[in-house]
Amino acid sequence: MPSKLAISYRNVTRSFGTLTAVDDVSLDIAEGGFLAIVGGSGSGKTTLLRLANRLIEADRGTITVEGADVQSIDPVALRRRIGYVFQSGGLFPHLSVADNIGITPKLLGTPATEIAARVDELIELVQLDRTAHRDRLPEALSGGQRQRVGVARALAAKPRIVLMDEPFGALDPLTRDALGEDFRELHRKLGLTTVMITHDMTEAILLADRIAVMRGGKLLAQGTPAELSASSDAYVQDLLRTPRRQVERLNALLPQSGAA
Numbered sequence: 001m002p003s004k005l006a007i008s009y010r011n012v013t014r015s016f017g018t019l020t021a022v023d024d025v026s027l028d029i030a031e032g033g034f035l036a037i038v039g040g041s042g043s044g045k046t047t048l049l050r051l052a053n054r055l056i057e058a059d060r061g062t063i064t065v066e067g068a069d070v071q072s073i074d075p076v077a078l079r080r081r082i083g084y085v086f087q088s089g090g091l092f093p094h095l096s097v098a099d100n101i102g103i104t105p106k107l108l109g110t111p112a113t114e115i116a117a118r119v120d121e122l123i124e125l126v127q128l129d130r131t132a133h134r135d136r137l138p139e140a141l142s143g144g145q146r147q148r149v150g151v152a153r154a155l156a157a158k159p160r161i162v163l164m165d166e167p168f169g170a171l172d173p174l175t176r177d178a179l180g181e182d183f184r185e186l187h188r189k190l191g192l193t194t195v196m197i198t199h200d201m202t203e204a205i206l207l208a209d210r211i212a213v214m215r216g217g218k219l220l221a222q223g224t225p226a227e228l229s230a231s232s233d234a235y236v237q238d239l240l241r242t243p244r245r246q247v248e249r250l251n252a253l254l255p256q257s258g259a260a
């Protein structure tokens with residue numbers, strides 16, 4: 001039986017003036033899937049992502065979320081069902097970590113004691129320190145910690161789908177790697193469907209099950225890392241060159257683990 005779709009784009013187009021940011025894209029994301037959207041600056045990645053929760057509206061085509069046309073769902077209700085993690089964390093600077101995480105439950109009218117318990121649970125889930133971080137302002141956190149708060153906030157209303165716009169892009173490589181791994185584990189543990197934008201093909205290969213490649217608003221290719229690797233498209237092969245080179249360099253420089 002084919003798996004159910006969390007998000008489905010059918011012939012979706014969105015223009016800004018004369019520029020077609022997303023051009024006739026059809027793409028399915030299965031429930032429980034982890035899709036990375038890869039592509040150069042201005043290729044339409046953010047526009048594609050934001051069409052799913054109606055932060056941007058399509059000019060043409062159809063988008064369904066869990067089987068329902070997004071046009072039939074109130075945008076605010078839709079955004080509560082879909083967590084969103086911004087590149088820079090997107091935290092409210094004047095609110096504490098706890099208040100940032102609890103903002104959606106608060107808007108939903110959840111009782112204060114329930115919010116407090118949920119916030120504590122989420123702080124643990126994203127591996128922050130409850131005593132040290134709960135009452136801090138975002139400015140008193142590292143970039144990695146801020147992104148952990150951003151993830152906790154996105155999960156506060158228990159969404160089944162999470163959209164992430166370059167969530168780890170501004171972080172140093174070690175923090176980025178740790179956060180990526182931790183999020184991948186959360187994705188698995190919570191049974192989420194995740195769509196993540198990244199500039200970094202290596203990150204996409206390491207974290208995602210499937211990769212969609214955008215170029216000039218078009219969906220150029222999609223598939224598992226192995227399927228993309230077999231693609232004859234020159235741009236796709238170009239994108240794969242960096243991870244391939246990294247593997248070769250690392251294999252040449254590091255002693256093979258487990259070698260006799």
Ligand SMILES: Nc1ncnc2c1ncn2[C@@H]1O[C@H](COP(=O)(O)OP(=O)(O)OP(=O)(O)O)[C@@H](O)[C@H]1O
Pocket residue numbers: 016019020021039040041042043044045046047048
């Ligand atoms: N609100 C807007 N008004 C006008 N043009 C826009 C708007 N939003 C996006 N665009 C244009 O649409 C194109 C696609 O933008 P988009 O942000 O989707 O690309 P992207 O692949 O996410 O880029 P980046 O990696 O730099 O964030 C770009 O040329 C951008 O300038």
